[in-house]
Amino acid sequence: METSVPGRAETRLQAKILTRLRDAGPQSRIQLSEHFEVSRTTIGSELGRLTALQLVEEIGPAASRGGRRSTVIDLAGRVRFVGVAIGATSVSAAVTDGRLRVLAFERTECDVRQGPEPVLELAMEQSRRLLLKLGVDRPMGAGIGMPGPVDFSRGIPVSPPIMPGWDGYPVRDVFGRQFDCPVVLDNDVNVMALGEQHAGAAGTAENFLFVKVGTGIGCGIVARGELYRGMDGCAGDIGHIPVADSGEICACGNTGCLEASFGGDALARDALAAARSGRSPLLGELLARDGTLTAAQVGEAVAAGDATSVQLVRDGGRRMGEVLAGLVSFFNPSLIVLGGGLTLLGHVLLAEIRGAIYRRSLPLATRNLPIMMSDLGPQAGVIGAARLVSEEVYAFPR
Amino acid sequence: METSVPGRAETRLQAKILTRLRDAGPQSRIQLSEHFEVSRTTIGSELGRLTALQLVEEIGPAASRGGRRSTVIDLAGRVRFVGVAIGATSVSAAVTDGRLRVLAFERTECDVRQGPEPVLELAMEQSRRLLLKLGVDRPMGAGIGMPGPVDFSRGIPVSPPIMPGWDGYPVRDVFGRQFDCPVVLDNDVNVMALGEQHAGAAGTAENFLFVKVGTGIGCGIVARGELYRGMDGCAGDIGHIPVADSGEICACGNTGCLEASFGGDALARDALAAARSGRSPLLGELLARDGTLTAAQVGEAVAAGDATSVQLVRDGGRRMGEVLAGLVSFFNPSLIVLGGGLTLLGHVLLAEIRGAIYRRSLPLATRNLPIMMSDLGPQAGVIGAARLVSEEVYAFPR
Structure with missing residues (x-):
């Protein structure tokens, strides 16, 4: 009675490849194969699937190391994330590429105590404007940080002390409907920590x-x-x-x-x-x-x-x-x-x-x-928010 | 140019099997295969290697679930660990089986300020006595906890405030020479936490x-x-x-x-x-x-x-x-x-x-x-010390 759960190990390797490309930049097939200690055949077939999903693309030949020439792989130009950082007194949004480099950024003064509708409308308007400017139809995911406790699994604020009217508001779902993509919500310090880890002093x-x-x-x-x-x-x-x-x-x-x-x-x-x-x-x-x-x-x-x-x-x-x-x-x-x-x-x-x-x-x-x-200033939050959702998107490539 | 690093993935699966048997008790081949989501052939060949190393053994047939009958695997009777807990005013030692159940235990009042030689001599004497009583020739590993900061990678105390004379003393090596086995040294609260995790309220x-x-x-x-x-x-x-x-x-x-x-x-x-x-x-x-x-x-x-x-x-x-x-x-x-x-x-x-x-x-x-x-009392330390070294022994089966 053989048991097998097809796809699990493969999905994990695909996730690792995407994360590696995000954090280390473009890699040759050989580099990936050596880094993950799997055969080039295995890497090749996973890259084939990721290419079909338009998540990665070949960007040219690798420098020769003797033997058969390898090609260099990068995250695809189609991979775009939205990062939103809601603060007590401002809202920031950014669109990033798959490596979480900020392609466009906006920051507006805004009092979070106005309640969820106007604040989220502002954040979505910023995001739409940035996406339009970059010619992006649909982001692959959106991450949001906000200044209060969050039920991470449900994507809602939980009794945030400085955010009257926000308790239990379906922030994740509102964003998800707007942009038709996976959305992740977390509190602001968590996403700022991720931003520092990705692009700041804490790498x-x-x-x-x-x-x-x-x-x-x-x-x-x-x-x-x-x-x-x-x-x-x-x-x-x-x-x-x-x-x-x-x-x-x-x-x-x-x-x-x-x-x-x-x-x-x-x-x-x-x-x-x-x-x-x-x-x-x-x-x-x-x-x-x-x-x-x-x-x-x-x-x-x-x-x-x-x-x-x-x-x-x-x-x-x-x-x-x-x-x-x-x-x-x-x-x-x-x-x-x-x-x-x-x-x-x-x-x-x-x-x-x-x-x-x-x-x-x-x-x-x-x-x-x-x-x-921090030397990232207001960008720590938006980069971290993008990173947060990239974890989810890369974990289950589709 | 295929690259392969033979044995790494297999070693990891062997380590996982040993850890699973330690923490969950005896398992049938089918249970292991399902738990790790690998084929029974793969489990079978890894169990074959672990049996040859005298780390696991078959203990009988599993209850039938229809189809081919599975056998139940346990850690081998030969797997024995020494756990030592040095306190400010006492020294305890135990010998455990592979699942870290205490088979024999001794505790003696002893002032750690006497310095390393007499205190370690006492701990080794206790351990030798317990091993002899149980008819164990050579333990598979020994873990030691002591009440002060430890350089974990070198196995030595580092400027322990309440342990005059111990700074830099080669505790790990002295024990290793005595018992001809891997030895791991850590501070007492770390090993007690591991003990609680393994056998106490924190499971x-x-x-x-x-x-x-x-x-x-x-x-x-x-x-x-x-x-x-x-x-x-x-x-x-x-x-x-x-x-x-x-x-x-x-x-x-x-x-x-x-x-x-x-x-x-x-x-x-x-x-x-x-x-x-x-x-x-x-x-x-x-x-x-x-x-x-x-x-x-x-x-x-x-x-x-x-x-x-x-x-x-x-x-x-x-x-x-x-x-x-x-x-x-x-x-x-x-x-x-x-x-x-x-x-x-x-x-x-x-x-x-x-x-x-x-x-x-x-x-x-x-x-x-x-x-x-804690309801483990003085046994938290010795069980935790045994667990600490079991991690190392199970990680690299040989």
């Missing part, structure tokens, strides 16, 4: 943390080269870890949470208090000028040398660093990348975070630990 | 934490079913995460580390102060009786209802729980198992740790999170 890091400091604070975790989501998909929710000597009451009901003492919201609150009390005349002027104070004005005041603003950023950075120091001891990452809106605070913030981590973690865990600002 | 948990509260505090991390060691092998070193409102100076030079305010050493220090100051007359009596105070006497005082001792344990448990709450938010595990000497403090400790975790973590991360005491 070769097996175990790293992407820490977003924006309106709130969150963390994407990559363990052994793969996104780590935890049991309920909420791993990395570090905004409510308690910090020492803080009595601030948090929106979650506890006192002393990291997010209650640092992040965009907390910084705006503290800056406003400093402006109104007269502790910082400069912040007072900026408030009078702009009618509001956010991290942007604090950044301006820091750049102008305002002592109160510098102190606010330092206090916040130190607390952030102390929480991260604990996570470094626990997780022993090889890299920490900082992203999100508050990275505009620049070196004052980075220096304080670094100082606290290096001071409070064990030497063994920090001796080779770079801590850096 | 089906993909992502869990094993937290040891002994002389010090450490954590073994299992992510996606596998031990997570981090970049430098020091992941889980949570004893130096800062706790709120503690000014205790730690041996590491910082103030407010978890280990400076809780764990066996901290508890003994606080109990001694309470005895000497007269704050706890009962602890004073126990000190006079035994000449010393450790967690054992505190446990006795807690059981007798001594308010000061109960308070010490509660304060410690709360701080422990607050640190774990942060790790729950970060890692989103599906289970936390507590082990180590201080679990003798029982429900007073467990209740306080649970309370702090449930209070301070986000609801989503704790709604299905059991927090329990």
Whole structure:
């Protein structure tokens, strides 16, 4: 009684070939055969199927290594992904090729609290415009990141604290109907971590943390080269870890949470208090000028040398660093990348975070630990979102 | 130009078969063929090789499912592992079968600060005695856990804080020469986590934490079913995460580390102060009786209802729980198992740790999170050590 499940092993090899072409660029048949330790006949037949599916194409002869000449294979020009990054205050969209290189990108200010319909309509409009510009009929998949907890398997937001009206909204299905393609939804820090892994500083890091400091604070975790989501998909929710000597009451009901003492919201609150009390005349002027104070004005005041603003950023950075120091001891990452809106605070913030981590973690865990600002900026999210859906598309070639 | 790397795929299937027999018990040929989705011919030829290596054996006919009758395969009676768990104050050894069931076990009080020669001599003597008793000539492998950081690839301790004289000592090689078999060395919390995974409460948990509260505090991390060691092998070193409102100076030079305010050493220090100051007359009596105070006497005082001792344990448990709450938010595990000497403090400790975790973590991360005491006791370490070396032995059958 022979049992066989036809196609499983072959599908896996096809997925590996597509992923290899995505991450390492064009490969000759010989390179693929050697890399996967299978015969050239096997590679040839799988490439035949992938070519028929218009997923890969030959792009020319390989450099000769003696013997029969090999041809170089690349992902097909038809392979296009949409990546969407919804933030608390902006929406970005990109169209990428199969290797996730951004071919076109748009970013628009937009308050996520407007609710799902107008925000998603904006994201779809951006995407349609970019696809049209590039002459793409139908993307192969769309990935979406959004700033709140997500039920990954169902493609819906789950009680996102800063997104009123979004709870349970069928984000994935709305996008899927619009673009007639597979859609994957995840939270923003997870897709930004994937973006850093694909195109940023974290390319070769097996175990790293992407820490977003924006309106709130969150963390994407990559363990052994793969996104780590935890049991309920909420791993990395570090905004409510308690910090020492803080009595601030948090929106979650506890006192002393990291997010209650640092992040965009907390910084705006503290800056406003400093402006109104007269502790910082400069912040007072900026408030009078702009009618509001956010991290942007604090950044301006820091750049102008305002002592109160510098102190606010330092206090916040130190607390952030102390929480991260604990996570470094626990997780022993090889890299920490900082992203999100508050990275505009620049070196004052980075220096304080670094100082606290290096001071409070064990030497063994920090001796080779770079801590850096993301250099992908707003593109981390869209590239990561495209990567997320590429995993699904490449896993089941059709 | 066909390339082929003979044996790699076969070795992998052999490894998978051995691991399956270890974790799921005896399997019929049909079951193995279906489980691995390969033909019975392939399974048959791999089992033939494993039989020739005396790693597996037939143990009888399978129940009929119609068609040709299958035979049931088990790991061979010749497969025996040694598991050694070196603690701060004890050494344990066991001999297990291929499924890591403990066939014989010994535990002896022993101060690890005596240095490597006498402690390892004791461990090897225990192991030799157990092997002799069971009539085993030569074990197939030996695993060792010890209470300090380990260079896993070199099999040596690295600057272990509580183990003077052990730094760089060739523990693996000394054992390997003695028993003429592969030896693997890791830190104690990692092997205890593996023990829990294999034989304890964590069997089906993909992502869990094993937290040891002994002389010090450490954590073994299992992510996606596998031990997570981090970049430098020091992941889980949570004893130096800062706790709120503690000014205790730690041996590491910082103030407010978890280990400076809780764990066996901290508890003994606080109990001694309470005895000497007269704050706890009962602890004073126990000190006079035994000449010393450790967690054992505190446990006795807690059981007798001594308010000061109960308070010490509660304060410690709360701080422990607050640190774990942060790790729950970060890692989103599906289970936390507590082990180590201080679990003798029982429900007073467990209740306080649970309370702090449930209070301070986000609801989503704790709604299905059991927090329990290990029920393997001192056997977690030896079973985990045996499992650790079984991974290596089964990965390269020979």
